[in-house]
Amino acid sequence: MTVNNKEQLKTPYFMINEDKLIQNLEKAKQLKELSGVKLVLALKCFSTWGVFDIIKPYLDGTTSSGPFEVKLGYETFGGETHAYSVGYSEDDVKEVADICDKLIFNSQTQLAAHRHLVEGKASMGLRLNPGVSYAGQDLANPARQFSRLGVQADHIDPTVFDSIDGVMFHMNCENKDADAFIELLDAISEQFGEHLNKLDWVSLGGGVFFTWPDYALEKLAAALKAFSEKHDVQLYLEPGEAIITKTTDLVVTVVDVVENGMKTAIVDSATEAHRLDTLIYNEPASIAEASDKGEHEYVIGSCSCLAGDQFCVTQFDEPLKIGQRLHILDSAGYTMVKLNWFNGLKMPSIYCERSTGEIQKLNEFGYDDFKRSLSQWSVK
Ligand SMILES: Cc1ncc(COP(=O)(O)O)c(C=O)c1O
Structure with a gap:
């Protein structure tokens, strides 16, 4: 269905901008060309398969964090389908083994329990935990204390490398600093290098923000190339946010303005239902219409029942009016995949x-x- 006038669209809705998406994808293409790295889209971050035809020509495939993502990647994206999960049941492994190219286990026990179901079907890998990371928040830090994500260096049975083809590390979260990433790469090479030399492929996970303005992309590419040559492996990155960042607005309407010490504009959406990470990570959203120097300050409040549910506190040049639309910026990654029906609110449409x-x-x-x-079904 095609619409000509955005004003006709009922809020709330997400608007994905193809031009902005292509800007990110062009950077991905450049990184691939300069480094030889392969890029698989992390579906956990973004799975809106309706735009995969735009993304497919630029990336090598998808990676997943659960069985349905594997199936979705296989069906709607194609290319290489990587399967990973923190915990597979036997049924999960049976389901995904036939449709994935690489299956990565999170632990040596999972590998030992399920490898017979994968042999001859997919290339097998193990997630290792390098014990170092770049992450702003403990909740999202794969190297946090007592982490369950991947095998720690001192727990590795070295014979495991004789019977797997690759390993995956994931230790970055929105890392915009190429030097900081290269430090982690060096630490991995030093700690695990002799094992990596025996493998065909190494995935360095996601969280590398190579599409950020002024990111030192060429430096990153050179480091990746050197690493893959040193250990004679095909490198992968698993970008999610880097691909979809700054491409999508969540468009909402102000339905009321209330005042209790501060003015709150209530909009027809809620972080708890439609932009969950605002709440989980306590990271305020940005509004396109806001102005740093504006004199009119508002809480942009949600229409859910949760007392603290707000998008941000921000300023505007003019007072907000009921019926006015606001564009909540950068609302794609880890957002559309987390939509839920809390409060029976209207779910945003996607354009x-x-x-x-x-x-x-x-x-x-x-x-x-x-x-x-x-x-x-209801009980009988
Ligand atoms: C194993 C793995 N790969 C890839 C990603 C994607 O990370 P990002 O969206 O930050 O690039 C994540 C994010 O948590 C992850 O856990």
């Missing part, structure tokens, strides 16, 4: 603004979706 200016609808949700998500 893509093509490079031609045409607006295409990718999804729309209604009461029936809400109802079905709760029960399909």
Whole structure:
């Protein structure tokens, strides 16, 4: 379905901008060309498969964190399908082994328990935990104390490398500093180098923000190339946020303005339902219409029942009016994949603004979706 006038669209909705997406993808292409790295999209971050036709020509495939993501990547993206999960059941492994190219286990016990189901079907790997990381928040730090994510160096049975093809490390979170990443790379090479030399491939996970303005992309590319040559492995990165950053607005309408010491504009969306990471990581959203020097300060409050549910506190040049639309910036990564039906709020529709200016609808949700998500059958 095609729409010509954005004003006709009912809020809340997400608008993915193709031009902005392509800007990120062009950087991904440059990184690949300079370094030889392969890039697989982390579906945990972004799975809106309606725009995969735009992304496919630039990336090598997908990686996943659970069985349904594997299937989605295989069906809708193609290329290489990597399967990883922190904990696979036997049924999960049976389901994914036939459709993935690489299956990465999180522990040596998982590998030992399930390897017979994968042999002859997919290349096998193990997640290692390098014990070092770059992460702003403990909640998202794979090297946090008592981490369950991957095998620690001192727990590795060295014979395991004779029977796997590759390993995965993931230790970055929104890392915009190429030097900081290279330090981690050096630490990995030093700590695990002799094992890596026996392998065919190494994935360095996600969290490398190579699409950020002024990111030292060429430096990163040179370091990746040197690492893959040194250990004679095919390198992978698993970008999520780097691919989708700054491409998508969540568009909402001010439905009320209330005052209790501060002015709060209540919008027809909620962080708890539609932009969950704002709440989980306590990272305020940015609003396109806001102005640093504006004299009119507002809490941008959600329409959920949770007392502390707000998008941000920000300033505007003019007072906000009921009925006015606001664009909540950078609302794609870890956002659309986490939508939920809390409070029975209307789920945002999803659109893509093509490079031609045409607006295409990718999804729309209604009461029936809400109802079905709760029960399909009632007790008899
Ligand atoms: C194993 C793994 N790979 C890739 C990613 C994607 O990271 P990002 O979206 O920050 O690039 C994550 C994020 O948590 C991850 O855990």
